[in-house]
Amino acid sequence: MAEQNVPRYQTIHEEILARLKQGLYSVGTRLPSEEALAKSFGVSRVTVRRSLEMLVSAGYLISRQGSGYTVSTLSPPSTTCLISFTDAILKSGRVPGARLIGIDRFDGDAPATVQALFDEPVVRIQRLRMVDGQPRMLVNTWVPTRLVPDLSDADFPEDGPNQSILRILVRRFGLEWGSACETIRPQLASDEVARLLGLAPNTPILAQACSALDDSGAPVFYDEVYRDSPITYELVGASRRERSE
Template identity: 50%
Template sequence: METETTPKYEHAYRVILGRLKDGRYSIGGRMPTEGELAKQFDVSRVTIRRALDMLVQDGYVESKQGSGYTVLTLSPASDTCLTSFTDAMLRAGHEPTSRFLSLDHFDADAPELAHLPPEMANLNVTRVNRLRLVDQMPRMLVMTYAPSTLLKGATSLDFPEKGPEQSILRILSRRFQMEWSAACEDISPVLADAEHAHIFGVEIGVPLLKQACSAYDDQGQMVFHEDVFRNGPVSFNLTPRARSPRH
Protein backbone atom coordinates (compact mmCIF):
# COMPACT_ATOMS: atom_id res chain seq x y z
CA MET A 1 0.00 0.00 0.00
CA GLU A 2 1.40 3.37 -1.01
CA THR A 3 1.24 6.54 1.03
CA GLU A 4 2.27 10.14 0.51
CA THR A 5 5.65 9.24 1.98
CA THR A 6 6.27 6.32 -0.40
CA PRO A 7 9.68 6.90 -2.03
CA LYS A 8 9.56 7.75 -5.73
CA TYR A 9 11.67 4.74 -6.66
CA GLU A 10 9.27 2.44 -4.76
CA HIS A 11 6.30 3.96 -6.57
CA ALA A 12 8.03 3.51 -9.93
CA TYR A 13 8.96 -0.08 -9.04
CA ARG A 14 5.35 -0.98 -8.20
CA VAL A 15 3.93 0.65 -11.33
CA ILE A 16 6.46 -1.01 -13.63
CA LEU A 17 5.89 -4.36 -11.89
CA GLY A 18 2.16 -3.92 -12.47
CA ARG A 19 2.82 -3.28 -16.14
CA LEU A 20 4.92 -6.43 -16.34
CA LYS A 21 2.20 -8.55 -14.78
CA ASP A 22 -0.40 -6.99 -17.08
CA GLY A 23 1.63 -8.07 -20.09
CA ARG A 24 2.67 -4.59 -21.21
CA TYR A 25 6.24 -5.81 -21.78
CA SER A 26 6.78 -9.14 -23.53
CA ILE A 27 9.04 -11.88 -22.19
CA GLY A 28 12.40 -11.65 -23.89
CA GLY A 29 11.67 -8.09 -25.00
CA ARG A 30 13.46 -4.95 -23.97
CA MET A 31 12.12 -2.57 -21.40
CA PRO A 32 11.88 1.18 -22.13
CA THR A 33 15.17 2.94 -21.54
CA GLU A 34 16.04 4.60 -18.26
CA GLY A 35 15.61 7.97 -19.95
CA GLU A 36 12.16 7.08 -21.30
CA LEU A 37 10.98 5.79 -17.93
CA ALA A 38 12.45 8.77 -16.08
CA LYS A 39 10.43 11.05 -18.36
CA GLN A 40 7.25 8.99 -17.87
CA PHE A 41 7.51 9.15 -14.08
CA ASP A 42 8.97 12.68 -14.00
CA VAL A 43 11.90 11.55 -11.86
CA SER A 44 15.67 11.36 -12.26
CA ARG A 45 17.43 8.50 -14.02
CA VAL A 46 19.04 7.62 -10.69
CA THR A 47 15.57 7.07 -9.21
CA ILE A 48 14.46 4.92 -12.15
CA ARG A 49 17.69 2.95 -12.06
CA ARG A 50 17.00 2.08 -8.42
CA ALA A 51 13.48 0.89 -9.31
CA LEU A 52 14.83 -1.22 -12.16
CA ASP A 53 17.56 -2.64 -9.94
CA MET A 54 14.81 -3.86 -7.60
CA LEU A 55 13.18 -5.66 -10.53
CA VAL A 56 16.54 -7.19 -11.40
CA GLN A 57 16.99 -8.33 -7.80
CA ASP A 58 13.52 -9.85 -7.84
CA GLY A 59 14.35 -11.80 -10.99
CA TYR A 60 11.87 -10.17 -13.37
CA VAL A 61 14.40 -8.46 -15.63
CA GLU A 62 18.11 -8.57 -16.38
CA SER A 63 20.50 -5.77 -17.17
CA LYS A 64 23.29 -5.99 -19.72
CA GLN A 65 25.70 -3.16 -20.35
CA GLY A 66 24.91 -1.54 -23.66
CA SER A 67 21.66 -3.48 -24.09
CA GLY A 68 19.45 -2.01 -21.38
CA TYR A 69 16.92 -4.11 -19.48
CA THR A 70 15.31 -7.28 -20.82
CA VAL A 71 12.24 -9.05 -19.39
CA LEU A 72 13.23 -12.49 -18.07
CA THR A 73 10.02 -13.85 -16.59
CA LEU A 74 6.67 -12.96 -15.07
CA SER A 75 7.09 -15.68 -12.43
CA PRO A 76 10.56 -15.37 -10.91
CA ALA A 77 11.85 -18.40 -9.07
CA SER A 78 12.92 -16.50 -5.94
CA ASP A 79 15.14 -18.86 -3.97
CA THR A 80 13.29 -22.04 -4.95
CA CYS A 81 13.88 -24.63 -7.66
CA LEU A 82 10.66 -23.58 -9.34
CA THR A 83 11.11 -21.69 -12.59
CA SER A 84 8.63 -20.91 -15.31
CA PHE A 85 9.00 -23.32 -18.22
CA THR A 86 6.65 -21.12 -20.25
CA ASP A 87 8.81 -18.03 -19.80
CA ALA A 88 12.05 -19.90 -20.49
CA MET A 89 10.69 -21.17 -23.81
CA LEU A 90 9.33 -17.77 -24.82
CA ARG A 91 12.70 -16.15 -24.06
CA ALA A 92 14.42 -18.76 -26.24
CA GLY A 93 12.12 -17.94 -29.16
CA HIS A 94 10.10 -21.17 -28.99
CA GLU A 95 6.34 -21.63 -28.87
CA PRO A 96 5.25 -23.36 -25.64
CA THR A 97 1.74 -24.80 -25.45
CA SER A 98 -0.13 -26.97 -23.00
CA ARG A 99 -2.55 -29.81 -23.50
CA PHE A 100 -4.95 -30.30 -20.61
CA LEU A 101 -5.30 -34.02 -19.87
CA SER A 102 -7.31 -34.41 -16.68
CA LEU A 103 -8.38 -32.99 -13.33
CA ASP A 104 -8.63 -35.76 -10.72
CA HIS A 105 -9.79 -35.70 -7.10
CA PHE A 106 -8.52 -38.30 -4.61
CA ASP A 107 -9.41 -39.17 -1.04
CA ALA A 108 -6.57 -39.20 1.46
CA ASP A 109 -6.08 -42.97 1.33
CA ALA A 110 -6.10 -43.28 -2.48
CA PRO A 111 -3.26 -45.47 -3.83
CA GLU A 112 -2.46 -42.77 -6.43
CA LEU A 113 -1.18 -40.60 -3.58
CA ALA A 114 1.05 -43.18 -1.91
CA HIS A 115 4.23 -41.80 -3.49
CA LEU A 116 3.66 -38.21 -2.35
CA PRO A 117 5.69 -36.64 0.47
CA PRO A 118 4.41 -37.36 3.99
CA GLU A 119 3.24 -33.75 4.38
CA MET A 120 0.32 -34.62 2.10
CA ALA A 121 -0.72 -37.68 4.08
CA ASN A 122 -4.30 -37.62 5.37
CA LEU A 123 -5.29 -34.90 2.91
CA ASN A 124 -7.78 -34.99 0.07
CA VAL A 125 -5.75 -34.07 -3.01
CA THR A 126 -6.53 -32.73 -6.46
CA ARG A 127 -4.22 -33.62 -9.36
CA VAL A 128 -3.87 -31.63 -12.58
CA ASN A 129 -2.35 -33.51 -15.51
CA ARG A 130 -0.98 -31.49 -18.42
CA LEU A 131 1.27 -32.20 -21.38
CA ARG A 132 3.70 -29.40 -22.23
CA LEU A 133 4.77 -29.02 -25.84
CA VAL A 134 7.50 -26.94 -27.45
CA ASP A 135 7.00 -26.03 -31.12
CA GLN A 136 4.25 -28.69 -31.18
CA MET A 137 6.56 -31.43 -29.90
CA PRO A 138 5.70 -33.09 -26.54
CA ARG A 139 8.42 -32.37 -23.99
CA MET A 140 7.01 -32.67 -20.46
CA LEU A 141 4.25 -34.53 -18.69
CA VAL A 142 3.40 -32.45 -15.62
CA MET A 143 1.36 -33.85 -12.73
CA THR A 144 0.55 -31.15 -10.17
CA TYR A 145 -0.82 -32.24 -6.79
CA ALA A 146 -2.32 -29.83 -4.23
CA PRO A 147 -4.66 -30.10 -1.25
CA SER A 148 -8.18 -30.03 -2.64
CA THR A 149 -9.01 -27.12 -0.34
CA LEU A 150 -6.46 -24.99 -2.24
CA LEU A 151 -7.80 -25.96 -5.67
CA LYS A 152 -11.46 -25.58 -4.74
CA GLY A 153 -13.64 -24.99 -7.78
CA ALA A 154 -10.88 -25.76 -10.29
CA THR A 155 -11.99 -26.69 -13.81
CA SER A 156 -10.22 -27.24 -17.11
CA LEU A 157 -10.95 -23.60 -17.98
CA ASP A 158 -8.47 -22.51 -15.30
CA PHE A 159 -5.60 -23.96 -17.31
CA PRO A 160 -5.03 -22.09 -20.60
CA GLU A 161 -3.23 -23.94 -23.35
CA LYS A 162 -1.56 -20.98 -25.08
CA GLY A 163 0.14 -17.71 -24.22
CA PRO A 164 2.05 -16.55 -21.12
CA GLU A 165 -0.86 -17.36 -18.80
CA GLN A 166 -0.46 -21.11 -19.37
CA SER A 167 2.33 -21.02 -16.76
CA ILE A 168 1.27 -23.25 -13.85
CA LEU A 169 3.11 -20.96 -11.43
CA ARG A 170 0.97 -18.01 -12.47
CA ILE A 171 -2.19 -20.09 -12.45
CA LEU A 172 -1.60 -21.30 -8.89
CA SER A 173 -0.55 -17.86 -7.69
CA ARG A 174 -3.13 -15.68 -9.43
CA ARG A 175 -6.18 -17.90 -9.81
CA PHE A 176 -5.85 -19.83 -6.57
CA GLN A 177 -3.85 -17.32 -4.47
CA MET A 178 -1.23 -19.89 -3.48
CA GLU A 179 1.98 -18.53 -2.00
CA TRP A 180 5.26 -20.36 -1.48
CA SER A 181 8.73 -19.32 -0.42
CA ALA A 182 10.79 -22.52 -0.46
CA ALA A 183 11.00 -25.73 -2.44
CA CYS A 184 12.97 -28.94 -2.64
CA GLU A 185 13.62 -31.06 -5.69
CA ASP A 186 14.62 -34.63 -6.45
CA ILE A 187 15.91 -35.55 -9.91
CA SER A 188 16.17 -39.12 -11.10
CA PRO A 189 16.31 -41.09 -14.38
CA VAL A 190 13.35 -43.32 -15.23
CA LEU A 191 12.38 -45.54 -18.15
CA ALA A 192 9.28 -44.76 -20.17
CA ASP A 193 6.37 -47.05 -19.36
CA ALA A 194 3.47 -47.69 -21.74
CA GLU A 195 1.69 -44.44 -20.80
CA HIS A 196 4.80 -42.31 -21.19
CA ALA A 197 5.69 -44.01 -24.48
CA HIS A 198 2.23 -43.21 -25.85
CA ILE A 199 2.29 -39.58 -24.69
CA PHE A 200 5.78 -38.78 -25.94
CA GLY A 201 5.66 -40.95 -29.04
CA VAL A 202 8.70 -42.99 -28.02
CA GLU A 203 9.38 -46.66 -27.38
CA ILE A 204 8.83 -48.27 -23.99
CA GLY A 205 12.07 -48.22 -22.01
CA VAL A 206 13.42 -44.97 -23.46
CA PRO A 207 15.19 -42.95 -20.71
CA LEU A 208 13.30 -39.97 -19.30
CA LEU A 209 14.17 -37.48 -16.58
CA LYS A 210 11.85 -37.28 -13.59
CA GLN A 211 11.80 -34.14 -11.46
CA ALA A 212 9.82 -34.19 -8.22
CA CYS A 213 9.47 -30.75 -6.67
CA SER A 214 7.60 -29.75 -3.51
CA ALA A 215 6.77 -26.12 -2.64
CA TYR A 216 6.28 -24.83 0.91
CA ASP A 217 4.93 -21.65 2.48
CA ASP A 218 6.60 -19.57 5.20
CA GLN A 219 5.14 -21.84 7.89
CA GLY A 220 6.65 -24.94 6.33
CA GLN A 221 3.30 -26.27 5.08
CA MET A 222 3.35 -27.94 1.67
CA VAL A 223 1.44 -25.93 -0.91
CA PHE A 224 1.79 -28.23 -3.89
CA HIS A 225 3.91 -31.05 -5.32
CA GLU A 226 4.82 -31.71 -8.94
CA ASP A 227 6.01 -34.81 -10.74
CA VAL A 228 7.50 -33.85 -14.09
CA PHE A 229 8.60 -36.35 -16.72
CA ARG A 230 10.83 -34.79 -19.38
CA ASN A 231 11.72 -36.04 -22.83
CA GLY A 232 14.76 -34.56 -24.56
CA PRO A 233 17.78 -32.57 -23.37
CA VAL A 234 17.55 -30.48 -20.20
CA SER A 235 19.79 -27.55 -19.26
CA PHE A 236 20.30 -26.18 -15.75
CA ASN A 237 21.70 -22.73 -15.06
CA LEU A 238 23.27 -22.18 -11.65
CA THR A 239 23.97 -18.68 -10.43
CA PRO A 240 25.48 -17.37 -7.21
CA ARG A 241 23.08 -14.43 -7.23
CA ALA A 242 20.71 -14.52 -4.31
CA ARG A 243 17.78 -12.22 -3.85
CA SER A 244 16.90 -10.93 -0.44
CA PRO A 245 13.25 -10.39 0.52
CA ARG A 246 11.86 -6.90 0.97
CA HIS A 247 8.91 -5.96 3.15
Protein backbone atom coordinates in the same frame (compact mmCIF):
# COMPACT_ATOMS: atom_id res chain seq x y z
CA MET B 1 -10.59 2.71 1.68
CA ALA B 2 -8.08 0.07 0.66
CA GLU B 3 -5.21 2.23 1.74
CA GLN B 4 -2.13 0.52 0.43
CA ASN B 5 1.10 0.90 2.24
CA VAL B 6 3.33 0.00 -0.64
CA PRO B 7 6.74 1.65 -0.36
CA ARG B 8 7.57 4.09 -3.08
CA TYR B 9 10.67 2.29 -4.23
CA GLN B 10 8.44 -0.66 -4.94
CA THR B 11 5.98 1.21 -7.14
CA ILE B 12 8.82 2.97 -8.94
CA HIS B 13 10.54 -0.37 -9.48
CA GLU B 14 7.38 -1.71 -11.06
CA GLU B 15 6.89 1.39 -13.16
CA ILE B 16 10.40 1.21 -14.60
CA LEU B 17 10.03 -2.52 -15.20
CA ALA B 18 6.76 -1.86 -17.00
CA ARG B 19 8.49 0.75 -19.15
CA LEU B 20 11.20 -1.77 -19.98
CA LYS B 21 8.67 -4.39 -21.01
CA GLN B 22 6.78 -1.81 -23.03
CA GLY B 23 9.97 -1.09 -24.91
CA LEU B 24 10.16 2.50 -23.77
CA TYR B 25 13.82 1.97 -22.97
CA SER B 26 15.15 -0.52 -25.49
CA VAL B 27 17.99 -2.97 -25.00
CA GLY B 28 21.43 -1.43 -25.18
CA THR B 29 20.27 2.12 -24.61
CA ARG B 30 20.83 4.20 -21.53
CA LEU B 31 18.21 5.13 -19.00
CA PRO B 32 17.81 8.70 -17.81
CA SER B 33 20.18 9.50 -14.97
CA GLU B 34 19.23 8.83 -11.36
CA GLU B 35 18.85 12.55 -10.88
CA ALA B 36 16.46 12.92 -13.80
CA LEU B 37 14.41 9.86 -12.81
CA ALA B 38 14.21 11.03 -9.21
CA LYS B 39 12.96 14.40 -10.35
CA SER B 40 10.40 12.92 -12.72
CA PHE B 41 9.06 10.60 -10.04
CA GLY B 42 9.16 13.33 -7.44
CA VAL B 43 11.35 11.36 -5.03
CA SER B 44 14.88 11.59 -3.78
CA ARG B 45 17.84 10.05 -5.56
CA VAL B 46 18.15 7.49 -2.77
CA THR B 47 14.69 6.10 -3.43
CA VAL B 48 14.92 5.86 -7.20
CA ARG B 49 18.37 4.37 -6.72
CA ARG B 50 16.93 1.58 -4.63
CA SER B 51 14.47 0.74 -7.40
CA LEU B 52 17.27 0.72 -9.95
CA GLU B 53 19.39 -1.53 -7.76
CA MET B 54 16.57 -4.04 -7.69
CA LEU B 55 16.49 -4.06 -11.48
CA VAL B 56 20.26 -4.45 -11.62
CA SER B 57 20.27 -7.41 -9.26
CA ALA B 58 17.40 -8.94 -11.22
CA GLY B 59 19.56 -8.70 -14.32
CA TYR B 60 17.60 -6.20 -16.37
CA LEU B 61 20.04 -3.33 -16.04
CA ILE B 62 23.77 -2.88 -15.84
CA SER B 63 25.13 0.10 -13.98
CA ARG B 64 28.52 1.64 -14.58
CA GLN B 65 29.92 4.37 -12.45
CA GLY B 66 30.24 7.58 -14.39
CA SER B 67 28.29 6.19 -17.28
CA GLY B 68 24.79 5.30 -16.20
CA TYR B 69 22.31 2.46 -16.40
CA THR B 70 22.05 0.53 -19.65
CA VAL B 71 19.33 -1.93 -20.46
CA SER B 72 20.93 -5.37 -20.44
CA THR B 73 18.08 -7.68 -21.40
CA LEU B 74 14.33 -7.95 -21.11
CA SER B 75 14.47 -11.62 -20.19
CA PRO B 76 17.15 -12.07 -17.54
CA PRO B 77 18.24 -15.59 -16.66
CA SER B 78 16.17 -16.99 -13.86
CA THR B 79 18.06 -17.68 -10.70
CA THR B 80 15.56 -20.26 -9.60
CA CYS B 81 14.96 -23.59 -11.20
CA LEU B 82 11.20 -23.10 -11.12
CA ILE B 83 11.39 -21.28 -14.41
CA SER B 84 8.17 -21.41 -16.32
CA PHE B 85 8.07 -23.85 -19.17
CA THR B 86 5.81 -21.47 -21.05
CA ASP B 87 8.29 -18.61 -20.69
CA ALA B 88 11.24 -20.75 -21.69
CA ILE B 89 9.56 -21.99 -24.86
CA LEU B 90 8.21 -18.58 -25.82
CA LYS B 91 11.68 -17.15 -25.32
CA SER B 92 13.13 -19.67 -27.73
CA GLY B 93 10.64 -18.57 -30.35
CA ARG B 94 8.52 -21.70 -30.38
CA VAL B 95 4.87 -22.24 -29.58
CA PRO B 96 4.05 -23.79 -26.20
CA GLY B 97 0.87 -25.73 -25.68
CA ALA B 98 -0.82 -27.75 -22.97
CA ARG B 99 -3.20 -30.67 -23.28
CA LEU B 100 -5.21 -31.42 -20.19
CA ILE B 101 -5.38 -35.15 -19.65
CA GLY B 102 -7.50 -35.10 -16.57
CA ILE B 103 -8.34 -33.70 -13.16
CA ASP B 104 -8.68 -36.40 -10.54
CA ARG B 105 -9.59 -36.14 -6.90
CA PHE B 106 -8.00 -38.35 -4.26
CA ASP B 107 -9.09 -38.76 -0.68
CA GLY B 108 -6.51 -40.82 1.09
CA ASP B 109 -5.83 -42.99 -1.92
CA ALA B 110 -3.12 -40.91 -3.58
CA PRO B 111 0.31 -42.46 -4.15
CA ALA B 112 2.27 -42.92 -0.95
CA THR B 113 4.77 -40.10 -1.52
CA VAL B 114 1.99 -37.62 -2.20
CA GLN B 115 -0.19 -38.85 0.63
CA ALA B 116 2.69 -38.61 3.07
CA LEU B 117 3.32 -35.02 2.09
CA PHE B 118 -0.23 -33.71 2.31
CA ASP B 119 -2.23 -36.08 4.48
CA GLU B 120 -5.50 -34.53 3.26
CA PRO B 121 -7.71 -34.76 0.13
CA VAL B 122 -5.79 -33.70 -2.96
CA VAL B 123 -6.42 -32.99 -6.61
CA ARG B 124 -4.14 -34.24 -9.36
CA ILE B 125 -3.93 -32.18 -12.52
CA GLN B 126 -2.37 -34.18 -15.30
CA ARG B 127 -1.21 -32.28 -18.33
CA LEU B 128 0.89 -32.87 -21.39
CA ARG B 129 3.05 -29.91 -22.35
CA MET B 130 3.60 -29.48 -26.06
CA VAL B 131 6.11 -27.64 -28.21
CA ASP B 132 5.05 -26.88 -31.74
CA GLY B 133 2.36 -29.53 -31.44
CA GLN B 134 4.67 -32.31 -30.25
CA PRO B 135 4.32 -33.69 -26.70
CA ARG B 136 7.38 -32.80 -24.70
CA MET B 137 6.71 -33.51 -21.07
CA LEU B 138 4.13 -35.00 -18.76
CA VAL B 139 3.29 -32.86 -15.75
CA ASN B 140 1.40 -34.09 -12.69
CA THR B 141 0.53 -31.37 -10.24
CA TRP B 142 -0.93 -32.23 -6.86
CA VAL B 143 -2.70 -29.59 -4.78
CA PRO B 144 -4.82 -29.91 -1.63
CA THR B 145 -8.51 -29.82 -2.63
CA ARG B 146 -9.07 -27.27 0.11
CA LEU B 147 -6.91 -24.71 -1.72
CA VAL B 148 -8.61 -25.07 -5.11
CA PRO B 149 -12.30 -25.48 -4.28
CA ASP B 150 -13.88 -24.99 -7.70
CA LEU B 151 -11.14 -26.10 -10.04
CA SER B 152 -12.37 -27.11 -13.47
CA ASP B 153 -11.16 -27.92 -16.96
CA ALA B 154 -11.84 -24.31 -17.95
CA ASP B 155 -8.94 -23.17 -15.79
CA PHE B 156 -6.44 -24.79 -18.10
CA PRO B 157 -6.31 -23.23 -21.55
CA GLU B 158 -4.67 -25.28 -24.27
CA ASP B 159 -2.74 -22.34 -25.63
CA GLY B 160 -2.12 -18.67 -25.02
CA PRO B 161 0.06 -17.00 -22.45
CA ASN B 162 -1.67 -18.28 -19.32
CA GLN B 163 -0.76 -21.95 -19.44
CA SER B 164 1.71 -21.89 -16.60
CA ILE B 165 0.19 -23.89 -13.80
CA LEU B 166 2.13 -21.92 -11.22
CA ARG B 167 0.67 -18.73 -12.62
CA ILE B 168 -2.81 -20.22 -12.66
CA LEU B 169 -2.56 -21.35 -9.06
CA VAL B 170 -1.19 -18.00 -7.96
CA ARG B 171 -3.58 -15.76 -9.89
CA ARG B 172 -6.76 -17.76 -9.70
CA PHE B 173 -6.51 -19.23 -6.22
CA GLY B 174 -4.08 -16.91 -4.49
CA LEU B 175 -1.66 -19.70 -3.74
CA GLU B 176 1.64 -18.59 -2.28
CA TRP B 177 4.73 -20.56 -1.51
CA GLY B 178 7.80 -19.52 0.39
CA SER B 179 10.28 -22.26 -0.31
CA ALA B 180 10.54 -25.32 -2.43
CA CYS B 181 12.72 -28.35 -2.90
CA GLU B 182 13.32 -29.85 -6.31
CA THR B 183 14.99 -33.12 -7.18
CA ILE B 184 15.95 -34.52 -10.55
CA ARG B 185 16.27 -38.28 -10.95
CA PRO B 186 17.20 -40.43 -13.90
CA GLN B 187 14.81 -43.25 -14.69
CA LEU B 188 13.39 -45.37 -17.48
CA ALA B 189 10.12 -44.31 -19.07
CA SER B 190 7.17 -46.37 -17.92
CA ASP B 191 4.84 -47.71 -20.60
CA GLU B 192 2.31 -44.99 -19.88
CA VAL B 193 4.81 -42.15 -19.99
CA ALA B 194 6.45 -43.56 -23.10
CA ARG B 195 3.08 -43.77 -24.82
CA LEU B 196 2.06 -40.22 -23.88
CA LEU B 197 5.40 -38.72 -24.91
CA GLY B 198 5.74 -40.85 -28.01
CA LEU B 199 8.95 -42.55 -26.88
CA ALA B 200 10.23 -46.06 -27.13
CA PRO B 201 9.64 -48.04 -23.91
CA ASN B 202 12.55 -47.96 -21.45
CA THR B 203 13.98 -44.74 -22.87
CA PRO B 204 16.01 -42.94 -20.20
CA ILE B 205 14.14 -39.84 -19.05
CA LEU B 206 14.37 -37.18 -16.39
CA ALA B 207 11.93 -37.21 -13.49
CA GLN B 208 11.66 -33.88 -11.74
CA ALA B 209 9.84 -33.66 -8.44
CA CYS B 210 9.15 -30.35 -6.78
CA SER B 211 7.43 -29.81 -3.47
CA ALA B 212 6.59 -26.27 -2.44
CA LEU B 213 5.82 -25.10 1.06
CA ASP B 214 4.30 -21.93 2.40
CA ASP B 215 5.98 -19.78 5.02
CA SER B 216 4.61 -21.86 7.86
CA GLY B 217 6.03 -25.03 6.36
CA ALA B 218 2.73 -26.48 5.16
CA PRO B 219 2.86 -28.09 1.69
CA VAL B 220 1.17 -26.06 -1.05
CA PHE B 221 1.71 -28.14 -4.13
CA TYR B 222 3.69 -31.07 -5.44
CA ASP B 223 4.81 -31.27 -9.00
CA GLU B 224 6.11 -34.21 -11.02
CA VAL B 225 7.58 -33.74 -14.46
CA TYR B 226 8.63 -36.53 -16.81
CA ARG B 227 10.64 -35.47 -19.80
CA ASP B 228 12.92 -36.77 -22.42
CA SER B 229 14.48 -33.41 -23.27
CA PRO B 230 17.35 -31.93 -21.30
CA ILE B 231 17.00 -29.25 -18.65
CA THR B 232 19.04 -26.12 -19.19
CA TYR B 233 20.05 -23.47 -16.70
CA GLU B 234 21.76 -20.20 -17.24
CA LEU B 235 23.92 -19.21 -14.35
CA VAL B 236 25.65 -16.04 -13.38
CA GLY B 237 28.94 -16.04 -11.62
CA ALA B 238 30.87 -13.84 -9.26
CA SER B 239 30.01 -10.56 -10.92
CA ARG B 240 26.32 -10.80 -10.17
CA ARG B 241 26.66 -12.34 -6.77
CA GLU B 242 29.01 -9.63 -5.61
CA ARG B 243 26.54 -8.20 -3.18
CA SER B 244 25.24 -11.40 -1.72
CA GLU B 245 28.45 -13.10 -0.78
